[in-house]
Amino acid sequence: MPAGLTYEPIATTTVAGSSTASVSFTGISGSYTDIVFVCDIDGSTDDSTRIRFNSDSATNYSQTNLRGDGSTAESTRSSSIAQISLGVADSTNQTNVIGSINNYSNSTTYKTVLLRANNPAEVVAARVGLWRSTSAITGIEFFIASPGNWVAGSTFTLYGIKAA
Amino acid sequence: MATTYEAIATVTVGSGGAAEIEFTSIPATFTDLSLLISARSERAQSSDNIDIFFNASTADRTDRALRGSGTVAVSYTTSNGHIGYIPAASDTANTFGSTLVYIPNYAGSANKSFSADVVMENNSAANGGAFMVLDAGLWSQTTAITSIKLITTSGAGSDFVQHSTATLYGIKNS
Numbered sequence: 001m002p003a004g005l006t007y008e009p010i011a012t013t014t015v016a017g018s019s020t021a022s023v024s025f026t027g028i029s030g031s032y033t034d035i036v037f038v039c040d041i042d043g044s045t046d047d048s049t050r051i052r053f054n055s056d057s058a059t060n061y062s063q064t065n066l067r068g069d070g071s072t073a074e075s076t077r078s079s080s081i082a083q084i085s086l087g088v089a090d091s092t093n094q095t096n097v098i099g100s101i102n103n104y105s106n107s108t109t110y111k112t113v114l115l116r117a118n119n120p121a122e123v124v125a126a127r128v129g130l131w132r133s134t135s136a137i138t139g140i141e142f143f144i145a146s147p148g149n150w151v152a153g154s155t156f157t158l159y160g161i162k163a164a
Numbered sequence: 165m166a167t168t169y170e171a172i173a174t175v176t177v178g179s180g181g182a183a184e185i186e187f188t189s190i191p192a193t194f195t196d197l198s199l200l201i202s203a204r205s206e207r208a209q210s211s212d213n214i215d216i217f218f219n220a221s222t223a224d225r226t227d228r229a230l231r232g233s234g235t236v237a238v239s240y241t242t243s244n245g246h247i248g249y250i251p252a253a254s255d256t257a258n259t260f261g262s263t264l265v266y267i268p269n270y271a272g273s274a275n276k277s278f279s280a281d282v283v284m285e286n287n288s289a290a291n292g293g294a295f296m297v298l299d300a301g302l303w304s305q306t307t308a309i310t311s312i313k314l315i316t317t318s319g320a321g322s323d324f325v326q327h328s329t330a331t332l333y334g335i336k337n338s
Contacts, residue, residue, distance in 0.1 A: 068239025
């Protein structure tokens with residue numbers, strides 16, 4: 001049985017003001033097995049919310065998407081990109097993203113992100129992203145494509161899950 | 165440290181079935197809600213709709229969904245609270261569908277967007293025999309969610325059958 005909690009909050013950031021375009025979590029402990037992140041966001045404009053790890057902005061990411069916009073179902077993918085796209089922060093409605101990064105702290109495997117993105121006004125999606133690095137994830141940055149910002153009250157939360 | 169992921173309540177449908185499954189007096193002490201459902205309908209056809217509503221209101225509900233049936237993938241929108249499908253009387257016996265609903269910041273002052281994954285599998289290629297639905301839901305109200313109601317759309321003769329269950333969990337971010 002794991003000592004302490006199995007499912008534990010690591011950190012939460014609530015956006016204040018109207019000019020926040022990036023939220024970073026650094027110094028993430030390697031003591032968990034998996035990470036779950038929950039984003040509840042509202043954007044000043046309709047711009048893409050993205051994620052990257054350990055300040056790596058090189059084209060070391062790729063992703064595959066399964067999405068529906070309310071009339072068309074499609075699957076798309078992108079290779080050798082500079083970040084993983086989570087979905088659009090909508091300027092009209094609240095949107096949410098729930099994702100998991102399993103086995104995030106090992107130094108052997110590339111890191112896979114599995115997420116559900118929900119923008120009731122535009123698109124529902126399941127996405128899988130890959131960060132081609134064997135480094136343990138110690139930093140996660142959520143950011144929004146220029147020139148967007150998140151509206152005050154948008155939240156980003158990390159949870160750690162312990163297998164033992 | 166306070167428990168992060170905590171069971172709030174469970175509903176298990178008894179003999180005779182139930183027209184609805186409801187959670188009331190949901191405390192505002194958590195950050196997010198997670199609702200796990202295992203359900204089947206008595207509707208005398210294959211599959212039935214499952215709908216979710218908040219605070220006893222059927223208004224202000226919109227959904228954008230992606231659905232696969234094993235042969236076709238489609239995307240659609242609804243405004244009737246519908247989030248997906250559960251097995252019904254014509255489907256494989258003893259088979260219940262699974263649903264996961266996640267509601268971030270349910271007690272906050274913004275409109276309530278949520279995620280729902282609704283699946284049913286019947287080992288059948290018959291029309292309506294299997295569905296996977298990814299749903300992006302919205303309740304366009306800024307008031308805190310204090311109650312959640314689940315119903316099947318088909319009304320009379322479409323109760324949730326015995327052994328259907330739903331458990332509501334609260335998640336705290338600190």
